[in-house]
Amino acid sequence: MPTPSQHVTAGGAATAAPPPAPAGPREFLERHFGRLLSLPAVLSIAGLIIFPLVFNLYMSLQSWFVSSTTPPKFIGLMNYVEIFGKDARFWNATWITVKFTGASVALELALGLAIALYLHREFCGRGLVRTVMLLPMVSTPAAVALIWVIMFNPSLGILNYFLSLLGIPPLLWLGHPRTVLPSLILMDIWKWTPLMVLILHSGLQSLPLSPFEAARIDGASAWQTFRYITLPLLRPSIAVALIFRTMDSLKTFDTIYIMTEGGPNNASEILNLYTFQTGFKYFHMGYASALAVVLVLFVFAVNLALIRVRERSWSY
Amino acid sequence: MELLMRCGLPRPAARWMAAAAYYAGVAAICLPFVFVFYWMLLGAMKTQVQNTASPPIFLFWPTFENFYNVFAGNQFLRYIINSVVVSGGATLLALLLGLPAAHVIARYRQRGIALGILVARMAPHLSYVVPFFILFQRLEWIDTYAAIILSHLVITLPIVVWVMIGAFEDVPLELEEAARIDGCSRWQVFTRIALPVCRTSLATATILSFIFSWNNFLFALILTGPERRTLPVAVFNFISGDEIDWGGLSAAATLITLPILVLILFVQRHIVQGMTAGGLKE
Numbered sequence: 336m337p338t339p340s341q342h343v344t345a346g347g348a349a350t351a352a353p354p355p356a357p358a359g360p361r362e363f364l365e366r367h368f369g370r371l372l373s374l375p376a377v378l379s380i381a382g383l384i385i386f387p388l389v390f391n392l393y394m395s396l397q398s399w400f401v402s403s404t405t406p407p408k409f410i411g412l413m414n415y416v417e418i419f420g421k422d423a424r425f426w427n428a429t430w431i432t433v434k435f436t437g438a439s440v441a442l443e444l445a446l447g448l449a450i451a452l453y454l455h456r457e458f459c460g461r462g463l464v465r466t467v468m469l470l471p472m473v474s475t476p477a478a479v480a481l482i483w484v485i486m487f488n489p490s491l492g493i494l495n496y497f498l499s500l501l502g503i504p505p506l507l508w509l510g511h512p513r514t515v516l517p518s519l520i521l522m523d524i525w526k527w528t529p530l531m532v533l534i535l536h537s538g539l540q541s542l543p544l545s546p547f548e549a550a551r552i553d554g555a556s557a558w559q560t561f562r563y564i565t566l567p568l569l570r571p572s573i574a575v576a577l578i579f580r581t582m583d584s585l586k587t588f589d590t591i592y593i594m595t596e597g598g599p600n601n602a603s604e605i606l607n608l609y610t611f612q613t614g615f616k617y618f619h620m621g622y623a624s625a626l627a628v629v630l631v632l633f634v635f636a637v638n639l640a641l642i643r644v645r646e647r648s649w650s651y
Numbered sequence: 652m653e654l655l656m657r658c659g660l661p662r663p664a665a666r667w668m669a670a671a672a673y674y675a676g677v678a679a680i681c682l683p684f685v686f687v688f689y690w691m692l693l694g695a696m697k698t699q700v701q702n703t704a705s706p707p708i709f710l711f712w713p714t715f716e717n718f719y720n721v722f723a724g725n726q727f728l729r730y731i732i733n734s735v736v737v738s739g740g741a742t743l744l745a746l747l748l749g750l751p752a753a754h755v756i757a758r759y760r761q762r763g764i765a766l767g768i769l770v771a772r773m774a775p776h777l778s779y780v781v782p783f784f785i786l787f788q789r790l791e792w793i794d795t796y797a798a799i800i801l802s803h804l805v806i807t808l809p810i811v812v813w814v815m816i817g818a819f820e821d822v823p824l825e826l827e828e829a830a831r832i833d834g835c836s837r838w839q840v841f842t843r844i845a846l847p848v849c850r851t852s853l854a855t856a857t858i859l860s861f862i863f864s865w866n867n868f869l870f871a872l873i874l875t876g877p878e879r880r881t882l883p884v885a886v887f888n889f890i891s892g893d894e895i896d897w898g899g900l901s902a903a904a905t906l907i908t909l910p911i912l913v914l915i916l917f918v919q920r921h922i923v924q925g926m927t928a929g930g931l932k933e
Binding site for chain 2: 361368369372377383386388394450454456458464466473474475476481483485491499575576582592610614615620624628630638
């Protein structure tokens with residue numbers, strides 16, 4: 336702890352003009368505090384976060400198979416020409432990514448909003464409900480994906496058993512190109528609807544009460560209150576929930592890789608999966624890098640568009 | 652409720668029924684979220700015969716054989732140690748690098764770092780795996796702690812920095828100024844004022860970054876081999892055989908999930924705030 340004699344000098348130095356020359360390490364730290372403290376983070380961000388993206392850009396101009404002994408060969412933009420011009424599998428993966436993210440985020444938002452509205456009221460055991468909601472979203476994707484694989488099993492899985500109780504014939508779930516994507520979306524809804532619920536629920540609780548009282552006095556119906564008061568007031572929370580879910584949905588890899596590896600017939604191959612297979616199944620590193628660059632640009636474009644929309648018209 | 656009263660029910664009975672209906676609704680909402688974990692636990696305590704029975708068995712005499720087998724048959728203990736070292740190491744490193752940075756961003760407006768962190772938050776991990784693989788292969792670091800811990804910084808550093816920027820911004824400026832007047836250096840303001848005031852956020856950031864590093868599958872899948880494999884990858888290897896060992900799989904999945912459940916109990920109020928840090932305020 337500082338002594339009273341340091342009191343005057345240290346306090347004075349902060350407000351008065353800085354002394355012309357640093358006298359020792361301590362003064363040096365004081366003067367360049369901001370830069371020194373952020374230096375480790377700047378270096379690690381540059382090395383671990385920015386450099387890999389730039390390296391991808393460089394690798395994407397090469398043709399290189401890891402398995403071969405020949406060194407990388409510079410081929411200019413040929414990888415990109417191939418991706419956009421001839422690669423049907425890339426366009427298929429893009430379309431599946433759009434369907435997967437669009438459907439799961441939209442359904443999670445709708446379901447999350449409904450549940451949040453239902454829970455928006457005083458009742459015993461709210462803490463317990465919150466804990467229950469936290470479980471799916473923090474649980475290890477690899478672990479819960481495997482449990483879902485067990486539940487989706489066509490012959491022995493519990494889901495077909497439930498369907499049979501309802502008199503519905505069994506489904507192949509992950510095993511059929513038509514049902515695989517809805518099955519994966521179902522699992523994603525299970526894992527991530529709770530995040531929507533919790534964000535929107537805390538949003539609901541922070542809303543001012545007076546507009547609702549005014550609406551009640553004016554005799555607004557429940558639907559009118561929801562449509563013209565709750566929904567507009569809740570827009571900032573909805574925007575946050577939407578942006579964060581879209582961001583993370585576009586990063587989905589673990590669950591789909593574990594449950595289907597992109598199959599059957601590439602019917603669940605999102606862009607992440609395709610990039611992975613190109614790099615680590617076919618060892619075509621140059622092409623995988625080009626795909627990764629396209630993927631990053633695609634993700635950034637979607638996210639920035641969402642953030643822009645939010646700033647323009649969705650905030651107050 | 653009015654409907655029930657119009658049916659001729661006395662008021663307290665109507666109220667009771669409405670409450671019961673409401674709680675039934677709450678239970679129905681929670682059921683699917685709990686069921687998957689319930690089924691996991693049940694599967695972990697069934698024999699292979701019970702697990703593959705049709706129709707599914709709900710009542711049975713539990714066995715702990717599966718848990719025993721997981722530890723006996725595999726190098727599961729090694730994978731647990733690997734996961735703890737990797738997640739612990741990546742979290743510790745992220746705190747060392749990220750805490751000062753977050754403080755500086757909050758107090759000295761260093762927006763460049765914040766932008767770099769946002770990039771890391773948005774970019775799919777796939778775009779990191781290719782360069783990391785090439786780089787660490789050159790360095791012959793594949794299957795070492797160093798490689799996997801460094802790669803996990805892509806996950807942990809953004810969490811720590813994002814959560815802590817918000818926390819440090821909320822520290823009252825008067826408090827820090829008072830400390831400066833009392834003779835604290837800027838470093839002391841950071842370590843003795845800002846950090847202790849933000850200890851709840853610090854706990855949230857630590858636990859969140861541990862959990863998300865613990866959960867990560869992709870980096871370990873590519874950057875580790877048999878020596879440094881982490882739990883998610885180890886569990887995935889359970890389904891690579893000819894016949895799936897359902898009980899073993901469920902037991903292993905239960906063992907991975909358990910530490911997370913314990914961790915979230917400490918900070919559950921703050922988890923959502925932490926996960927959406929940077930989004931809920933401008």
